[in-house]
Amino acid sequence: MFKRYSITFWATVFVGVVCLSLVGVDVWRSLNARSEQLQEMERLAANVARAMAQQADDTIKAADTALADVVERIETDGQGATPLARLRKQMQWHVANLPQLVGLFVYDQDGRWIVNSRAVLDQTYNNSDREYFIYHRTHTDRGPHVGEPVISRSSGKWIIPVSRRIDRPDGSFGGVALATLDVEYFRRFYQGFDLGARGAVVLVSNGGVLMLRQPYDSERVGGSMRDTELFLHYARQAGAARTGSAFFRSSHDDEVRLNAFRPLEHYPLFVSAALSREEMLERWRRDTFMRSIGVVVLAALIGFFGKRLVNQIRLREQAEKQLREARDALESANRTLERQAMQDGLTGLANRRQFDVTLGNEFSRATRGGGTLAFIMIDVDYFKQYNDLYGHSAGDEVLRAVSKLIRALTPRRPGDLTARYGGEEIGILLPSTDASGAWAVAERIREAVEHLQLPHDGSPFGQVTLSAGVAMLAPRRGEHLAGMLVEAADKALYQAKSQGRNRVCIADSQ
Ligand SMILES: Nc1nc2c(ncn2[C@@H]2O[C@H](COP(=O)(O)OP(=O)(O)OP(=O)(O)O)[C@@H](O)[C@H]2O)c(=O)[nH]1
Incomplete structure (x- = not known):
């Protein structure tokens, strides 16, 4: 009262x-x-x-x-x-x-x-x-x-x-x-x-x-x-x-x-x-x-x-x-x-800074706990051509649409993180996940983008597609570094690109 x-x-x-x-x-x-x-x-x-x-x-x-x-x-x-x-x-x-x-x-x-x-x-x-x-x-x-x-x-x-x-x-x-x-x-x-x-x-x-x-x-x-x-x-x-x-x-x-x-x-x-x-x-x-x-x-x-x-x-x-x-x-x-500092303005995904912090934390945790850490690197195919053909704003729209789809299809367990890694590259960090699990996630995303059927006359597929490289690591102290996981995923992505794009490749296990 x-x-x-x-x-x-x-x-x-x-x-x-x-x-x-x-x-x-x-x-x-x-x-x-x-x-x-x-x-x-x-x-x-x-x-x-x-x-x-x-x-x-x-x-x-x-x-x-x-x-x-x-x-x-x-x-x-x-x-x-x-x-x-x-x-x-x-x-x-x-x-x-x-x-x-x-x-x-x-x-x-x-x-x-x-x-x-x-x-x-x-x-x-x-x-x-x-x-x-x-x-x-x-x-x-x-x-x-x-x-x-x-x-x-x-x-x-x-x-x-x-x-x-x-x-x-x-x-x-x-x-x-x-x-x-x-x-x-x-x-x-x-x-x-x-x-x-x-x-x-x-x-x-x-x-x-x-x-x-x-x-x-x-x-x-x-x-x-x-x-x-x-x-x-x-x-x-x-x-x-x-x-x-x-x-x-x-x-x-x-x-x-x-x-x-x-x-x-x-x-x-x-x-x-x-x-x-x-x-x-x-x-x-x-x-x-x-x-x-x-x-x-x-x-x-x-x-x-x-x-x-x-x-x-x-x-x-x-x-x-x-x-x-x-x-x-x-x-x-x-x-x-704070949120803006950790978020990407275009896609609403976590930005590179947050990705680096989270990767460091999860890498340490996996090292301490003896767990695994998977990473998917996704890249839109022929994106340069898309920009050239449809304009940079249309390219932005594609990035936004793909990001939205990826966010919807990415698991939401603690530690999972979807981030714009740089340019048109998107990275997905999946702690305690093995290579096949991560591959399944990447493949689901690739298929979903394919189903979107966004027209892309600059691509031999005639539509927007993406390629992904998957890597998995069971980090051990003194032997592995966080960057090695990204590098491996990047390599796998390169492999997917060179094998014709619109596909998911898994890196050789380390
Ligand atoms: N619209 C738009 N374009 C971007 C953005 N960030 C990077 N790019 C463009 O994405 C393109 C990336 O091209 P590349 O990685 O060289 O090659 P690509 O054309 O995707 O071909 P592949 O990756 O080999 O299939 C460049 O033209 C960049 O300018 C962005 O935020 N918006």
Whole structure:
């Protein structure tokens, strides 16, 4: 499979995979960083919410403890001048020691002040119309009640009323003890948290009234949160699920924020610390953008240099291919040249050079192995006359036709060789052949040429014929030479010529 594709293909694939991996790893890393950033922000918001809830709980608890003390005293000591004077001192002490307290107040059953933490008691104020007063008059429970924020009639500040019911000895409604908490006190605490430029924190009653929001907006204090996604979500939760976080779009400024919400432990309120999603992801976006530029530049560089490398490889491959083709062409040309060097151009038979080499080899082999070596020398009769009569080209044609016939009729054993010996003479070398075998071959060729009946008016036979001389030698070292075989065949040929031509003669054995 690997061989099917070129090295340039694999180099391109490699560069592509490297670039894609680089981008892929960066995308994966960026998504991870985004989710980590969100998780970290979620933890931060949850911690702020916990701190806010704890602070609100502690703040109200401290005021409520003072309130419980006031209720206990007034119910135990009654409303005489002396106990009320002592109670005022006690109330003043509480207010002086609890910075969140604006004041402590006690109202009779009609809503008139009977004692408060102030030095002067102004009888003109009547708070029987306040929500917390109506609540205690109509509810007998003795627990604390956290009311909606109101603007204090005495101080003009936004306050959160925390109140308890005062019972007469017979259990009937005897009035209300009230502690007013300074909204500003909460605000100062909330200002200490850094939730970014677009973050927000809220303190909300379980009834959906906004006690405080930071960034502060006095218009919104005491307003309704009941239609907000945050409140609707929180109101649907119960138990442990009331502590959690979720993204909500703010109805106030349309900002999408991650809200970490949490209820107060002892009072019917909850807090929410919210971080802007856009702001949370801003740093991540900036980092991702910068790194993406780096990765894109790197991938582009790798791609650029990779392409150049691939081009180089392609060029080298092309050069190698051309070299291979040139080498093959050269080898083929060499083979042709070699063949041509050993072949006769006119007849296609082996030439004299090859004949001499083969004769030398076969002679040595026969000498070593004690075998025989036969040789036939063939010569076209009256060829000079043929040339003179029909022209040299026609003579060539005859030579070609005779050669073709001889090649077809010559045995093809290893070592057999038919060669153009020179001029119109053709020699046939037949190793391991005796004289009669060679004579039979020569005679078959002579007959075949005779049967061709090529017209030759210059010959007494009236057609092209040939004569052949056959010689055989069992060469012995030191006694015979290769040339002796040719000489003997030549002599036999001369004999055939002198005996009238168109015949085969065998040389005397040596
Ligand atoms: N057309 C042609 N003629 C050739 C070629 N090589 C040699 N010859 C001619 O062959 C002739 C050989 O003649 P000789 O051997 O003297 O005698 P011959 O005419 O064949 O007569 P005998 O051999 O005595 O029968 C010469 O005329 C050469 O020119 C060749 O390649 N082509």
